[in-house]
Amino acid sequence: MDDSRIVIDGTTLTCPTVARVARGDVTVAVATEGVERAREAWRIAGEVAEARPVYGRTTGVGANRVVDVEWEDADAHGLRLLRSHAAGAGPLVSPEIVRAMVLIRLNQISAGGSGVDPGVLQPLADVLNLGLLPPVPxxxxxxxxxxxxxxxxxxxxxxxxxxxxxxxxxxERGPGFRLRSADALAFISSNAATLGEAALAATDLRMLLDASTVVAALSLFAVRGSEEPYAPYVHEACPHPGQAEVAATMRMLLAFDHAEPARIQDPYGYRAFPQVHGPARESALYAEDVITREINAAAENPLIDRAGRTVWHNGNFHTAYVGLALDSSRAALFQTMALSTARLGTLTEPSFTGLPPFQAATEASSGIMVLEYVAHSALADVRRYATPAALGGAVLSRGVEEHAGFSTQSARATTDALAAYRIGLGCELVAATRALRMQGRIPSGGPLKAAHDLATGILDPRMEDRPLDADIAMAADLLPHLARLLA
Known part of the structure; x- marks a missing residue:
């Protein structure tokens, strides 16, 4: 099996696959069954449009839905639509989001609900394989x-x-395709760009939450914390699935080290970690499920019904599920990041580490003091991005389109929140690794020792006061490797 070749069939695309294509060197191919579904939908769309009005094919769009397109103007109508709607503004979005958009639109058309000419599928695949991008503000x-x-x-x-x-x-000039005028609205009637960013964010969120569990276990080991909060009985008594999963992972990570805890009871950063990190895990899984359904859905308006050989005007274009799921994920992310900064605080305290204040090399040194400021700065941004995008409102197109869920803004806020979360988590990893170095302690085995070895292998061992910016960056880059230890 060729792992570098991704076949798009309209039904089985996943968020991790979107991330692979958006970020990696892979070849995209189109499945025959996807082409056939798209071809059948295209034929039906044409047949129905000849028999009765079809939004965007025989009419204008938005408030102009009541305006019929005269047959002699049909060829120009679609081109005018594309030209008038290609009016985004601001800086261009990142190449990986654009690639994710193209991939998802390719997959959606292959699902067979758009009615777009199937000839467009191969040019879209060629765009991805050649590394070309449309400009998307x-x-x-x-x-x-x-x-x-x-x-x-x-x-x-x-x-x-x-x-x-x-x-x-x-x-440069790249693959082209003579998109028919009647197919213009059908091609653009999609949330592929929003879903592309959402799919990348969902993939990164899952990874960072896994990495966070590993980092939390390193911190617990560094402060000689109690394992009692992760006992099976505790989580059987309050059986939330995410909470139980996080506790089980912590038990697995700490399985090789069962020293007497230094305290009868630890702060919330350790004691309530399953109860706070669990909801983040569950919300991330739910968001990924929602996004996966959307990227494999025929969610166009109008929707081509191949079995019934008809067309349905509908509201599947509204991505309220996606926006609300991501809004919830960011709120949960803020909660669990707040515990990360709290654990970082314990790693500066002699009563927890047995080390000088701030893990300093000398009595007057600042050590890791600044890490708390960096982490709380990042946390402030995560708090800001946690504001629900769904609280917005809009009335557009002369009042005909009177609602919006702002899932686009929710996806963008999630991307930005994850960038800040990486920094805060990197600060905790730097502090935990340094504490263990100064204590001369190493986990005895398993994934926790592997995580320790990865961190000590890359992070600077010097203890004297020096800039820690490179350490934070390297620790943040290490997080995907820590997450893979839980695979």
Whole structure:
């Protein structure tokens, strides 16, 4: 089996696969069954549009839905639609999000509900395989369709805009496709850009939460904390699945070391870790499930019903599920990051580590003092990003489109919150590793020893006062490797 080749079939795409294609050197191919579903939907869309009005094919869009497109104007209508909607603004989103968008739109069309000409599938795959990008600005969507992003993509396919390529953002002509005018709305009627960012965020969230459990176990070992809070009976008595899973993982990580605890009871950062980290785990799993359903869904409006050979006008374009799931994930993320900063505080305290204040090399040294400031600065941003995007509201297109869930903004806030979380978690890892070095203690075995060895192998062993920015960056980069220890 060729792990570098990803076959897109319209039904089995996952968030980790989206991340692989968006970030890695893989080849994308289109499954025959996906092409056939798309071809059947395209034929049905044309048949129905000849028999009765179909939104966007025989009519205008938004408040212009009441305006019929005259047959002699049909060829120009779609092109006008694409040109008018390719109006995003602001800086361009990152290349990985654009690649995720193209991949997800490819998968959605393969699901067979859009009615877009199936000939567009191979050019979209070629764009990914050649490393080309349509220009996609940050501003233009509110969770009810990434119209500006996909209109820009369509204009690249038509040759009206150049694809971007290379790290310098050079422009070039790439794969093209003569997208039919009637297919214009069908092509852009998607949340592929929002879902692309959401899929990447969900993948990163799962990874960072796994890494956080490993880092918390290192901190507990460094402060000689009690393992009692992770006992099976405790979590059988309050049987939340995420809580029980986190406690079981902590027991596994600490299985090789059962020293007498230094205190009868530890602070919340250790004692309540399963109860706080568990909800974060559960919310992350739920968000990933929601996003996975969406990226494999035929969620276009209008929706082509292949079995019934008809068209349904509907609201599947509204990604309220995605936005609300990510809003919940960020709230839970803030809670568990607050415990990380609390554990970091214990790692500066002699009563917990048996070391000088701030793990300092001399009495007047500052040691890791500044790590707390960095971590709390990052935590402040996670708190800010935790504000629910769903609390927004919008009335658009002359009142016809009177609601928005702002899942686009929720996905973007999740990306930013995760970047801050990485920094805070990196600070805790630096502190825990340094404490164990100064104590001369090493975990006895298992994944916890492997984590310790990875950290000590990369982090600077010097204890004198020096800039710790490089240490934080290296610790943050190490987190995916720590997460894989739990695989």
């Amino acid at each position: 940050v501003y233009g969507a509110i969770g009810t369709g990434d119209l500006t992003a996909l209109a820009s993509t369509a204009l690249c396919l038509l040759g009206e805009r150049s694809w971007l390529s290379g790290p310098d953002g050079g422009q």
